[in-house]
Amino acid sequence: MTTTRPPLAGADLAAALFAPRSVALVGASADPAKASSRPLRFLRRSGFSGSVYPVNSRARVIADEPVFPSLDALPEVPEHAFVMTPTAATVEAVRQCGRIGVPMVTVLSGGFAEAGPDGAARQRELSDVAGEG
Numbered sequence: 001m002t003t004t005r006p007p008l009a010g011a012d013l014a015a016a017l018f019a020p021r022s023v024a025l026v027g028a029s030a031d032p033a034k035a036s037s038r039p040l041r042f043l044r045r046s047g048f049s050g051s052v053y054p055v056n057s058r059a060r061v062i063a064d065e066p067v068f069p070s071l072d073a074l075p076e077v078p079e080h081a082f083v084m085t086p087t088a089a090t091v092e093a094v095r096q097c098g099r100i101g102v103p104m105v106t107v108l109s110g111g112f113a114e115a116g117p118d119g120a121a122r123q124r125e126l127s128d129v130a131g132e133g
Contacts, residue, residue: 012103015079016103016104020078020079020080021050022051022052022080023048023050023051023052023053023079024053024055024068024071024074024081024082024097024102025052025053025082025084026055026081026083026093027055027056027084027089027093028040028062028067028084029084030059030061030062030063035084036108037062039082040054040062040063040065052065053078054068055069055071055074056068057070070096071093071097071100072096077102078102079104081097081102081104081105081106082106082108083105083106083107083108083109084108084109085109087109087111087112090107090109090111091125091126091129094107095129095133098129098133112126
């Protein structure tokens with residue numbers, strides 16, 4: 001994938017959050033005990049009709065669906081990325097989202113401001129990276 005999506009605003013940005021046509025699940029897991037396995041199941045069970053792209057560099061298939069090794073391997077720039085990576089990988093995942101032009105990113109990860117001074121520093125870095133994208 002080499003194209004980037006132009007920035008969204010207003011109603012288009014709200015649609016990317018609440019009714020996206022495509023979603024990347026960055027850090028998707030095949031382990032049903034992990035929170036990062038649930039979004040794929042929930043989207044499928046709820047009848048989400050858009051494109052869903054599980055992203056995990058180590059998995060090839062999750063719940064009988066193909067998994068993409070990176071955001072760069074996706075066939076399109078998703079409207080929304082749900083980042084569920086371990087803390088150490090979260091900032092880089094958000095940076096990659098910004099680089100390819102993902103207009104909406106939601107992060108489900110711990111180890112930020114709630115984790116004390118080091119986490120607060122990571123959160124500032126995450127906020128800075130998000131602002132760049």
